């Protein structure tokens with residue numbers, strides 16, 4: 001691929017969002033330098049920082065900037081001052097949900113991998129999780145997140161869950177196609193024994209299955225799925241599920257990878273947005289302990305979306321090198337932890353010249369390699 005220009009909107013957000021985003025941007029800059037691409041970054045506010053500055057969690061300028069970009073990189077949003085105030089009139093999360101809706105990002109794709117080198121860190125048995133490679137397709141613009149909601153009166157509230165056949169079909173086609181290109185297995189996770197919406201999901205998926213004859217389709221209730229994901233994750237290839245179940249089981253599945261700070265995602269539809277699956281981890285904000293790899297791997301998914309597969313492969317190689325050489329934040333390397341910035345620099349240096357040469361020189365220059 002020759003030189004390519006791309007405009008990337010960066011929504012760093014709140015808490016650790018800016019710290020992890022900075023590292024992903026640094027890695028993308030290294031990619032641009034090495035491959036001669038022209039990546040232009042434009043920063044916009046969203047979430048609690050945008051409420052503080054403008055009163056609106058998704059200012060018009062942010063939405064317009066995202067619309068005119070080739071892709072969006074998002075850190076995380078959310079702040080305890082809203083989480084702990086149920087009566088807050090406006091919330092950071094409303095900005096994110098509206099952005100997903102406005103950009104038509106109906107499919108959120110969350111890969112879950114068990115890294116061999118991290119198996120000893122996992123609280124799960126290595127032999128159970130080794131080799132896990134699943135892809136979760138989470139519906140992102142429907143269901144209970146977007147149904148009518150409110151307070152009936154002082155003592156009761158409601159959240160409606162609605163799905164239409166076209167909403168299910170469009171993401172189901174994507175999931176079936178992904179399964180065709182992988183291990184030909186698709187598992188629909190639902191609660192069809194209780195929920196009418198789940199029965200519609202089953203009906204629609206059953207109806208589409210004939211178009212994908214090579215794909216074996218399996219149906220699992222979400223409560224059972226939550227247990228199977230931990231007990232025997234290797235049985236899964238592609239998981240397809242509705243909005244809220246996908247939110248929950250993907251955080252759960254991050255235990256297989258070793259940390260929530262490792263799981264990236266791509267939100268696609270009428271636009272493309274890339275974000276770690278974790279939140280703003282407010283307890284860690286400003287401490288340099290947040291793992292930037294989920295955001296860096298989200299940037300790799302962005303490169304793949306641009307058709308830049310060699311570029312993405314190099315970023316993934318940099319991440320693998322960091323994992324193998326224990327250049328890891330404290331949740332994965334408690335004895336000799338590295339900072340958010342150091343992990344990002346290591347990967348960016350690797351992307352620049354496929355070696356540790358610049359990293360070693362950098363460490364000599366700053367005179368230390370770990371945060372303790």
Ligand SMILES: NC(=O)c1ccc[n+]([C@@H]2O[C@H](COP(=O)([O-])OP(=O)(O)OC[C@H]3O[C@@H](n4cnc5c(N)ncnc54)[C@H](O)[C@@H]3O)[C@@H](O)[C@H]2O)c1
Nearest residue numbers: 076077078079083260261277278279280281282290291331
């Ligand atoms: N997409 C998003 O922007 C997003 C996603 C989830 C939660 N949130 C918001 O984030 C705020 C905090 O929510 P929460 O505490 O439930 O979830 P969280 O994902 O921020 O953190 C949960 C736990 O996961 C771990 N963790 C998360 N990110 C990590 C990282 N990069 N490196 C290492 N460990 C990491 C930490 O142990 C942390 O305590 C809330 O306001 C919530 O609404 C936003």
Ligand SMILES: CC(C)[C@H](C(=O)O)[C@@H](O)C(=O)O
Nearest residue numbers: 077078093096097247277279
């Ligand atoms: C912050 C919140 C609205 C969001 C969600 O539930 O979708 C988050 O948990 C995620 O997984 O991206």
Ligand SMILES: [Mg+2]
Nearest residue numbers: 247248251277
């Ligand atoms: Mg979530």
